[in-house]
Amino acid sequence: MRDVDVERVRALPLFRGCSNDTFRTLSAGAFLQRFPAGTTLLLGGDQVDFLYVLLDGTVELEGTWNDKETTLALLRPVSTFILAAVVLDADGLMSARTVERSDILMLSGAAIRRVMSEDAAFAVAVAQEMAGCYRGLVRTLKNHKLRGGLERLANYLITQRLRQGGDASFVLPHEKRVLASLLGMTPENLSRSIAALADYGVEVHGPSVTITRPAVLERLAKPDPLIDNHQPVTDELTGKAQRERWPLADDRTRAA
């Protein structure tokens, strides 16, 4: 594992506050692995032995029932995932799969649980991380129960624009069929919804999006601070706006 990767992990909110001893203990039993696209890292119902940290690539968290499948979150670096199962030493409720080639760090779950009892600062960081994840899911659930498909899409686009710097043009970070699953619709309906947004000043060509009349789109979307998480999170070290700081990242705040 390269030093630069160690630094990136150390800088995560989850590890920033813990002692050097704690961090050394955790990284001692860790290993870094590179997975090709489409690899299933974890199947729902499986015992979870590791905390995963996505260092490069994209990971999809998905749920299944009755031969149907839905995307619960799309993760971009640097993000941790399945922390909840690790904390409770429980089976995972979701499957995790790489969307593209990904570098993933795996930390022993047993070590994490042990270290939590010894380093209160780390335990607090875990609690805060879980609280952030929880609030992300509350937002997601409200997004789904209160808004229709077109409104979810409109808000997703507004969020993406802000996350990517606020320019009128930006790029969809995922394949449309994956995005559709995240937004809780079929690919066909996503297509139609995109077409419908043309009336609201949204131009889409392939993966590139231009919002020509933001005010009009916002009047449709009615973004809400209690559902959408719009602030372009600023990295405390570099001062640069960074795309993902949270575990359910990208979409933890919005999406699904």
Add this chain to the structure above:
Amino acid sequence: MRDVDVERVRALPLFRGCSNDTFRTLSAGAFLQRFPAGTTLLLGGDQVDFLYVLLDGTVELEGTWNDKETTLALLRPVSTFILAAVVLDADGLMSARTVERSDILMLSGAAIRRVMSEDAAFAVAVAQEMAGCYRGLVRTLKNHKLRGGLERLANYLITQRLRQGGDASFVLPHEKRVLASLLGMTPENLSRSIAALADYGVEVHGPSVTITRPAVLERLAKPDPLIDNHQPVTDELTGKAQRERWPLADDRTRAA
């Protein structure tokens, strides 16, 4: 605050493992209050100063957008709520309102955050509690994204039956219009769905439900351990099956 109430709080997973000092510190600044039905305890977006513990009655957590309202969880005693906002010292994302007259204990949020840094065991308990809440929401989100209204209702009934002892007959614990909101449908549609379940051996008269052919209903509902949380949780002290042990209780595990 009566001793019996102190004991009930002390016995919660959240407080069971913490030191006597920690618990004394927290209960010192606490106060117990009785609220009438329909009281709004907390409005979405408000600063959250307290951790709430429901000792008696029923509390509804709800979300709002664009003049629409949805029930995110229904809590029964003994349950804590809005822990996530307390841990992060953030605004609440949901509103909380009493459904019936309720006794509620309020613990200083600042004290909780302070005590977490000092008592690792308590911080771990908070992390575990948050992890449990998180997993409850994952289940809820899957329930909504993967199942239709009829299937959600069928699974809700199966869960209720098990929670209430497994008899063929049991009682709906909430008004139907509230239940409808929890299940993500209109009251009218809940009525129709209930009527539709007659074909699957479900008899409903007012609040009382009888499942005459469980196997038939299950073939429709297809309950899944990764979505539904069926085990009738046993109280470790009394050995008696108890209805709610978790913060999002009742429905955290299923519902909505």
Add this chain to the structure above:
DNA sequence: CGGCGAATTGACGGACGTCAACTGCTGTGG
């Protein structure tokens, strides 16, 4: 007994899923 809100029932419309056909891109192999 009267009134109010909850619950039910029916009619209707809109949103969304499904199926199918078609387009366009990309990568592969002749």
Add this chain to the structure above:
DNA sequence: CCACAGCAGTTGACGTCCGTCAATTCGCCG
């Protein structure tokens, strides 16, 4: 270099699920 296979994306037709509106019934409490 081109033909073609395969897949993502789009578009249209159609059916179903679900929300809305309105009328009515039921049950509880004054």
